[in-house]
Amino acid sequence: MFRDRPVATFVLLGTLMATALVIPAAAQAAAAPAICTNPSDPGEVNTETPWHQRWLAPQRVWPFSTGAGVRVAVVDSGTDSSHPQLTDRVTTGFDALRGTPGGDVDCVSHGTAVASIIAARRQDGVGFHGLAPDVTIVPIRVSERNANDGPGAGGDTVTGAVFAQAIRRAVDDGADVINLSVTLYYPDQDVEQAVRYAVEKDVVLVAAAGNQHQDGARPDPVPYPAAYDGVIGVGAIDQYGARIRQSQIGPYVDISAPGGAVVAATRLVGHNTYDGTSFAAPMVSATAALIRAAEPNLSARAVAKRILATADPARGDAARGYGSGVVNPYRAVTERLANGTPVAQPPLPDRPYDAAAQARAERWALFGRLALWIGLALAAVAVAVAALAALLPRGRRTRWRPTRPSTPPPIEPEIDEPEEIFFRVPNSTPRG
Missing domain, CATH: 1.20.5 (Single alpha-helices involved in coiled-coils or other helix-helix interfaces)
Known part of the structure; x- marks a missing residue:
């Protein structure tokens, strides 16, 4: 009995030490969002199947690939690793704003939403899930704002230097695919060189095509890095297959994907509905991850060609912001391009006038x-001729005078005459 006491004592001490190690880590994770100046609220849990999942039907491709073993870097506002559907899917990453580890913190839910579209795992009672649920997310934090926040919004945001550093860090951290849903509207030499660095390292680059369409008033501003060579620029469509109004039009749009009223995760817990090319880009990034998991030896350039060549026809042509068409993950993974340079399917044009x-x-x-x-x-x-033909003979008989019907003679009553009565007289001799 006394011999067991030291053992119990060591067990108790070990438990206390483990607890001491766990509690500070949990406290640190809870305190991490304190760096946010204006954190967004979490959303409600979505129990219905979102339209973009019904459209893309990723479950058809999962027997061939789920993205296992592929690392996708999400260069954005960070990714909340504590979300129930992203637990064990998100690495620590890198905070490019501060130059320190810690990209797994998100203040505004933008990066968490993007990452969840790619890799959110299936969960009972939840209708939403990612397209490539076994992908590993590498979060690179470059902003504390939503894409639509104006200049007066609080929090730091990306600059060319920070953006370039983030892309290079994603490559050095072993990313196979980099999703770029943050957009610059000016060319930057550092960013362009970082893009070339990623292309040389055989990384697939996917970028949002921007949300500042001008409705024909003037040309849309050129979005970067979508406009750089080697980057797949992605436009956004709604549930009817039409380009959403804010999705930009230009030669930098290589393909389209669902991006209107799509469901994605928020920070901490729950989901929300989002619009924009920022949320269409991860649909294509997930498709690239599915291909790279299925065919690890396929080059980044070949992956990009496969995605564009297997796109479904869109409602309009490339000049109207659809690119090669609408991304199709199933076709991209299951169809092989064996004969030379792949040719994209022609889109379905609007009815010509x-x-x-x-x-x-x-x-x-x-x-x-x-x-x-x-x-x-x-x-x-x-009808008039027929009527005249019927009336003409009668008119001639009456000399075209109006006639009245003749009065019929009165009917005399019949008088019954008395019957004659005959008497037979017997034969007799007349008297003299």
Whole structure:
């Protein structure tokens, strides 16, 4: 009995020491969001299947690939590793704003939403999940703002130097795919060189095409890094397959993906609905991760070609902001391109306007209306002729004078005449 006491004592001390190690770590994780100047609120848990998951149907591709073994860097506002669907999916990452480890903190949910579209694992009672649920997320934190926040919003945001550092850090941390949903609207030499560095290291780069479409008033501003060579620029469509209004139009749009009213995770817990090319880009990044997991020896350039060549036809052509079409993860993973350079499927154009055909149609419509009225007029004439043919003989007999029907003679009542009574007289001799 006394011999067991030292053992119990060591067990107790070991438990206390483990607790002492765990509690500070948990406290540090809880205190980490204190760096946020204006943290966003978490959302409600989504129990319905979002439309973009029904559209892309990622479960069809999971028998072939779930993204296991692939590292996707999310260069954004950070990724909240404490979200239930992202636990064990997110590394510590890097905070490029401060030059220290700690990209797994998110103040505004933007980066968490992007990462969840890629890698959120399935969970009972939750309708939303990622397209490549076994991917590992490498968060690189470059901003404390949402993409739509104005200049007066609090928190630091990305600069060219920070952006370039983030891309290089993602490459050095072993990223196979880099998702860039943060956009610059000016060319930056440092960022361009960082993009070249990633391309040389055989990394797939996917970037949002921007959300500042001008509705034809003036050309859309050029988004970077989507406009750089070697980067897949992604536009956004809604649930009807049409480009969302803010999605930009330009030669930098290589492909489209769902990005209107899509469901994604918020920081801490829950989900929200998001709009913009920022949330279309991770659909393509997830597709790239699925391909790289299925075919590890395929180069980044070949992965990009596969994605563009297997896109579904879109409602409009590339000049209207659709690129090669709408991303199709199943086709991208299962279809092989064996004969030379792949050729993208032509998109379905809007119905063309043919002025000559329209004029012919209008003439035929006019002729049809005239024929109808002429037919009605001829029918009326025929009825009138038939009526005259019936009345003409009678008019001639009456010399076209009005006549009245003759009064019938009165009916005399029948008088019953008395019956004649005959008497037979017997034969007799007349008297003299």
